[in-house]
Amino acid sequence: MTETNPVRPVPVDRISAWDFEADVVIAGYGIAGVCAAVGAADAGADVLVLERTGGWGGAAALAGGFVYLGGGTAVQKACGFEDSVDDMRAFLTAALGPGVDEEKIAAYCAGSVAHFDWLVGCGVPFKHEFWGEPGWEPPTDAGLQYTGGENSAPYATVARPAPRGHVPQMSDKRTGEQGGGYMLVKPLAEKAAALGVRAEYDVRVQTLVTDASGRVVGVLAKRYGTDLAIRARRGVVLATGSFAYNDDMVRAYAPHLVGRPAASIEEHDGRAIRMAQALGADLAHMDATEVAFFCDPQLIARGILVNGRGQRYVPEDTYPGRIGQLTLLKNDNEAFLVIDEESYEAGVAAPTSSPQLRHQPKWVCETVAELEAEMGLPERALQTTVEVYNLHAERGADPLLGKKREWVKPIGSPVAAIDLRGMTGGFTLGGLRTSLHAEVLHVDGAPIPGLYAAGRAAAGLSAWGYCSGVSLGDGSFFGRRAGIAAAGG
Numbered sequence: 001m002t003e004t005n006p007v008r009p010v011p012v013d014r015i016s017a018w019d020f021e022a023d024v025v026i027a028g029y030g031i032a033g034v035c036a037a038v039g040a041a042d043a044g045a046d047v048l049v050l051e052r053t054g055g056w057g058g059a060a061a062l063a064g065g066f067v068y069l070g071g072g073t074a075v076q077k078a079c080g081f082e083d084s085v086d087d088m089r090a091f092l093t094a095a096l097g098p099g100v101d102e103e104k105i106a107a108y109c110a111g112s113v114a115h116f117d118w119l120v121g122c123g124v125p126f127k128h129e130f131w132g133e134p135g136w137e138p139p140t141d142a143g144l145q146y147t148g149g150e151n152s153a154p155y156a157t158v159a160r161p162a163p164r165g166h167v168p169q170m171s172d173k174r175t176g177e178q179g180g181g182y183m184l185v186k187p188l189a190e191k192a193a194a195l196g197v198r199a200e201y202d203v204r205v206q207t208l209v210t211d212a213s214g215r216v217v218g219v220l221a222k223r224y225g226t227d228l229a230i231r232a233r234r235g236v237v238l239a240t241g242s243f244a245y246n247d248d249m250v251r252a253y254a255p256h257l258v259g260r261p262a263a264s265i266e267e268h269d270g271r272a273i274r275m276a277q278a279l280g281a282d283l284a285h286m287d288a289t290e291v292a293f294f295c296d297p298q299l300i301a302r303g304i305l306v307n308g309r310g311q312r313y314v315p316e317d318t319y320p321g322r323i324g325q326l327t328l329l330k331n332d333n334e335a336f337l338v339i340d341e342e343s344y345e346a347g348v349a350a351p352t353s354s355p356q357l358r359h360q361p362k363w364v365c366e367t368v369a370e371l372e373a374e375m376g377l378p379e380r381a382l383q384t385t386v387e388v389y390n391l392h393a394e395r396g397a398d399p400l401l402g403k404k405r406e407w408v409k410p411i412g413s414p415v416a417a418i419d420l421r422g423m424t425g426g427f428t429l430g431g432l433r434t435s436l437h438a439e440v441l442h443v444d445g446a447p448i449p450g451l452y453a454a455g456r457a458a459a460g461l462s463a464w465g466y467c468s469g470v471s472l473g474d475g476s477f478f479g480r481r482a483g484i485a486a487a488g489g
């Protein structure tokens, strides 16, 4: 850190001239930033976005594009699913916990249909088609999928299941490279431009500027080595993403993710969180993480997942992100998929968005006893697991973990195991503690005047668990609220 870009706030009387000015200044032009920009401009503010890279998009434009929405959206209704605010809230409270911010979840669920309509009104296209196969994303341009294990154990009995992963329509998708997230951000960025939002690129925000009362009145930034001072007449919105690429912060707050950032971008360096902390901002859920599991769900659902002791630990037909969390956080990051030849062949023949995650078996044997020995598991450890599973599978049941009947099938011969040890990665979900209107809260509980945050710079809906679409969901929902609140000054 240089003298000219301290992480501590700088008093306004040290600024001799402003390089740019606006009512609302937004740091970061990903999903939270673009929604803040549209929200603020719609509310009548003059808006300037400062973006560190050469264009809008952020991680959001690379994303699969799921936005977690429900309570009876037009897509849900057209696809024949009934949903309610209460069911959505009950599910999210269970699946994103323990320790969720219940007020935030309630506000998000109550406003979900209106938020969907707002996105559509901004030009985001959603196809009224449901994708019901196991998978990370639809391999087609279908617009709706289960993305949180809503219809799987243990959540299927917590609330009436409904799919809530809404993905913008886009053709020729490629997971991780060219996803539906692009078709989420593009119309919003176009809408912002149409509303007169200005953007300055290659500008890295590094310091907050405060007045004598402690109010945030601007930021300092760097562009190609040149210092810039930007005045915010009404408010500053921090929308710079997570701290997944700040090794020190990951080590301090979410050490299980050290060395395994995924579904994130290097610009997510946690700087904005540090800037606000230096002003007394509180943090929340810093240990919460999304955890991807790098295996094709079409294979996972057809086998049994066992840990390093040869024991099952998760219903294999649930949301793969839940499998990732339980593998990394509860099972020493050790997993093996035990699957017979017939099921493996069926899995690799099924449609998928992630063919690159169809791994070859490491061991193939005629019997489970041989497999167990080749894998180096203690005698009878895996055999007992398979015996119990098969005993109940003969009548289509999984009383141990509740896998759905349609995926329960006795494991036959030849039988194989895919080595999935260490096959996880993810991004951080914790950040600045904010109010329902995206105001950044001081450790004393009061809003810090002039400072707002949304997206992964802020703590959103997730406290521990995760569902695909929650990040773009709360980033867009509270990003818009941040813009509106900042415009109100």
Ligand SMILES: Cc1cc2nc3c(=O)[nH]c(=O)nc-3n(C[C@H](O)[C@H](O)[C@H](O)COP(=O)(O)OP(=O)(O)OC[C@H]3O[C@@H](n4cnc5c(N)ncnc54)[C@H](O)[C@@H]3O)c2cc1C
Pocket: 027, 028, 029, 030, 031, 032, 033, 050, 051, 052, 053, 056, 057, 058, 059, 060, 061, 062, 063, 064, 065, 066, 067, 068, 175, 176, 177, 179, 181, 203, 204, 205, 206, 239, 240, 241, 242, 262, 263, 264, 265, 267, 268, 269, 271, 272, 427, 454, 455, 456, 457, 468, 469, 470, 471, 472, 473, 475
């Ligand atoms: C391959 C992939 C798939 C994903 N799939 C999904 C999904 O389906 N659903 C879902 O909900 N989430 C998904 N995610 C995660 C999701 O994209 C992010 O969590 C989300 O975009 C975070 O929103 P944000 O606005 O905080 O950050 P971003 O959208 O990344 O925007 C932050 C912006 O701030 C800029 N920035 C950073 N620091 C500074 C600075 N100091 N000054 C100025 N600008 C700065 C960055 O360059 C970036 O443009 C996926 C991510 C990836 C990469």
